[in-house]
Amino acid sequence: MAEITTIARPYAEALFRRAQETGKAAQWSEHLAWLTSLVENEQFAGVISDPRLTREQLVQFILGLSGTPLDSEAQNLLIILAENHRLGALPAIARQYEGLRHEHEGILDAQITSAYPLNEGQVQQLMSRLEKRLGKEVRVHVVVDSALLGGISITIGDRVIDGSVRARLEQMAVALKH
Template structure:
C-alpha cells in the first residue's frame, strides 16, 4: 500500500509537469512505451531492477534505450526514479499516471470479458450503457474468457459487473449452501 502511495505522488508530479508543458499525451505515450520495453526486454528489466548496478550504468542504458524515442520530461522522470532508487515503481507510476490522464480527459477504461467474440454493435451498445452509467467516455477493451460459459463480465476501474453464466451458477451455489446450512434444504 505504501508503494502505491509513493507511485501516486511521483505520477502526480509528472502529471503536473506534463500538463504545465502541454505534453500530456506525449508523456502518456512515452510511459506506455517505457513500460512495454521494461516488461518485454529482459536485459533492460534486469539492469533497472538490480540494486548493484550503478546509477551511471542504469542512466546509460536508459539513454541508449529511450534517448531518441521519448520526451526529455519522460526520460528525466525515469532517471529520477533511478536516482531515488524507485525503479521498482515504474509499472505502478505508469498505472497511476494513466489514471490521472483518464480523469483529466473524463475517460474511464473498461475490460469486457465474454465467452465468445461479441459483434461491434453489441460492444458499442455496452459501451454506451456504461457511458450513461458513469457519465464518462468509456474506452472498452475486449477479451475472450471461455471459462465464463456465457454472458459477460465487465471490469470498470474497481467495479466488476458479473453477468456471466459462471457467476450466476456460483451465486446459486452460495444460496443453496446458505439455505442448507440454515436447515432449509436437506
C-alpha cells in the same frame, strides 16, 4: 501489490500536475508507455536487475537506445527513478497517471471480461450502452476468460457488473445453502 501502488502514486500525481502545467498530457502518456514497454520486456528486465550496472550506466543504456523518444523532463524522471531503484514501478506509475488523466478528461476505463471473443460490433454496442448509462466517454479493454463459462463481467474502477454464468451459479449455490 499495495506497496508498488503506494510507491507509484506520488510519482504519478507529480507527473500529472506537471503535464497540466505544461499542456503535455498526451506526450507524457507516450513517454510512460514507452518506458513501461521497456521495463515489461523480459530481456530488459535482466538489465534492470543486473547488479554490475551502476544506475548511471543503466540510464545511459536506456537513453542510448535508438529511437529514444524522451524529452529532457522524461529523461529527468528516468534518472530519478533509476537513482531511487524505482524503475520497476514504471508500469504502476503509468497506470495511475492514465487514471488521473482520464478522470480529468471525463473518460472512464472499463474492462470487459467475456467467456468468448467479442466482435467489434458487440464491443461498440456495449461501449455505447455504458456511455449512455454513465454519461461519460468510456474506453474499453476486452479480456477473454473461459472460466466465466458464459456471459460477461464489466469492471469500471471499483464497480463490477457481473453477468457471467459463473457468477449466477455462485449466487444459486449461496441461495441453496441458506
